[in-house]
Amino acid sequence: MEAFSDGVIAIAITLLVLNLQVPHVKDGDLFDAIVDDWTSYAAFVLSFAVIGIMWVSHHSMFERIVTVDRPLMFLNLILLMGIAFLPFPTSLLATYVREEGSNAHIAAAIYSTAMLAIGLAFLGMWLRLARRPELLIEGIAPERIQAAIRKSLVGPVVYAVTIGLAFVSAAACFVIYALMTVYFALGPSSRVATPEEQAAAAEAAAEGAED
């Protein structure tokens, strides 16, 4: 399951480049054409970061899983569907975000909805794991799973809010999506640490403080 998921995520992240179109312009106009198309590059970087971080979260969840039952498998397929779908709203957002008219609002609302669905699938997987801790490796404290669930709520809540915000400003949504990737990248890790890892993390933190 994990190798298949990794494959789907790796393909989705790499297909993002197909959203970038070579402009066919006459001599002297290429620089302007590319600058004009800056939202495509920004959306590429955004969705690359988004999917990259999802891969990290997904990988760290599956490092803790021993076996997968049916509900977990279907939640995972829904999660992968969301990720495999993401190049489409990325392209939609890139095309319309600059206009700031009603098309931009729709595009941002669709991007937010896709992110919300992916976030809910992640949350659903942790909820399932909380109910079936025997699917996890041994030695994972229940409060750690509860912490993972709480952290998994951040995404869906924020992305639900951006569905509404989309109808005010698509650009503001774009900024929030970008801030969310920074939060997930630099914020508190959503890893469910094993006891060994906690010890290692504490040690690393101590070392980091000395830097």
Place this chain on the structure above:
Amino acid sequence: MEAFSDGVIAIAITLLVLNLQVPHVKDGDLFDAIVDDWTSYAAFVLSFAVIGIMWVSHHSMFERIVTVDRPLMFLNLILLMGIAFLPFPTSLLATYVREEGSNAHIAAAIYSTAMLAIGLAFLGMWLRLARRPELLIEGIAPERIQAAIRKSLVGPVVYAVTIGLAFVSAAACFVIYALMTVYFALGPSSRVATPEEQAAAAEAAAEGAED
């Protein structure tokens, strides 16, 4: 063989997103353009579910296989060809299903034919395994393989019927394809359980009943 198959299936499932086109419309028309194109999204979800379930069946078959002989390898390549081809009839169906004219009939008949071919390849693989049980891991009861063969007949029979039905109603075919994914997802598992798994499944069922 399994890693290669997993790769092909993961790529085919992710390429489905390339069937989704960003509509280029003037301001205010994006919502309608996307609603108008709902068959593309429905076909994306359908084929994602179809390929996802095929991956589950394929993976669970290969978990039981120790070595692959030539006929099994060629049946597997035919199976993969069918799966890799699926984004094309998906796009065909998405384009024509709403029309309910003769083009829609052709599109649905082609989708059904592709599904029939994939179903027959699965069936052929189980028939080969029934004849060469030494290719399987030890301890798999012959009646379990017979059960897998019987279950593998459901797909080809239904998809053969939908080839005819396609010329009556493409929409009805679409609904049946969707119901088939629900059946394969929630219906009786087509896994050929090992003795250990049967015991585990019985236990899980007992637990599930308590929920």
Place this chain on the structure above:
Amino acid sequence: MEAFSDGVIAIAITLLVLNLQVPHVKDGDLFDAIVDDWTSYAAFVLSFAVIGIMWVSHHSMFERIVTVDRPLMFLNLILLMGIAFLPFPTSLLATYVREEGSNAHIAAAIYSTAMLAIGLAFLGMWLRLARRPELLIEGIAPERIQAAIRKSLVGPVVYAVTIGLAFVSAAACFVIYALMTVYFALGPSSRVATPEEQAAAAEAAAEGAED
């Protein structure tokens, strides 16, 4: 190296579907449009079989390899470049083979050249392995490597001939490409058997004769 090669081959084989275009025709014309486009489907099946068989040969070669030196690595990259390139001449052939004019000749000559290059890369890899048998697993008899080299000559010789034949008849080339896949699929295995495999193969052949 093998996982990376498998990935490239799996992606190239699956990208072939992108050569299939949904025809946009008015009601009643879809069947004819698809029949008209039969060379695209034939080319899809051909190149899927071609790449599928290449994967089998590549995989069976790498099963015998313990370590990869630089020349082998670069030969392998050239081989992968040929395989990754193949969707392009496939599309070229599909577009022009029916015309039987000079464009068809060029298209077939390019397909043949790509196949020749791939065949030469395979041959080069076996020649390198013959010179550095320490890169192979132990117990592989030198005469087996010589047999692999002789078998690896079949492809390049035939494909070199089809470069010339292309300027007579592109359709004849197409038929020869198809026959070559049948030959490689059903003809004498190009596997370099380990001693254990030879014994197993002899046993399987004996069993097969009883069928």
Place this chain on the structure above:
Amino acid sequence: MEAFSDGVIAIAITLLVLNLQVPHVKDGDLFDAIVDDWTSYAAFVLSFAVIGIMWVSHHSMFERIVTVDRPLMFLNLILLMGIAFLPFPTSLLATYVREEGSNAHIAAAIYSTAMLAIGLAFLGMWLRLARRPELLIEGIAPERIQAAIRKSLVGPVVYAVTIGLAFVSAAACFVIYALMTVYFALGPSSRVATPEEQAAAAEAAAEGAED
């Protein structure tokens, strides 16, 4: 992390073929159309070689890594973003390099910038590993990491120079990119050898001298 990276690199290298367009010309014109489009084929070969060599470097770096910390993971994601992006500047370069007008200068400057970013990500990863040698397998001498860092400087320095050169001659940049792949392919290996490998390499070199 390595399997995911391998997947992204394998997909990016294979997606390059999508930059090759089948020309739709009337009979007799295909050969000229393809010859006219030679920059597309040259750019395909160039970027295939570039990404192929990056894979080799990346793989050989990860063979030395035991665990990945956060900074290393993000540097690796930036590296993958650069590689996944490369099909776009490849297409840009193929489209405009022949013109030798200001569009060609922009296209070459963008290709150089992408290569510079990838080179800096590689350099950043080695710098991180130099600071956290505990992330590496045991027995790697610090001077070997320093050598890897020095070798990792070659790419960024040359590609930074080609950003300037792009505004003089895009064709000259193209030649330098090609020479760089030859240098990385045939030049001094950037592998950080383990003690065992150094011994093996010395032996291989001695053998090579006898050829």
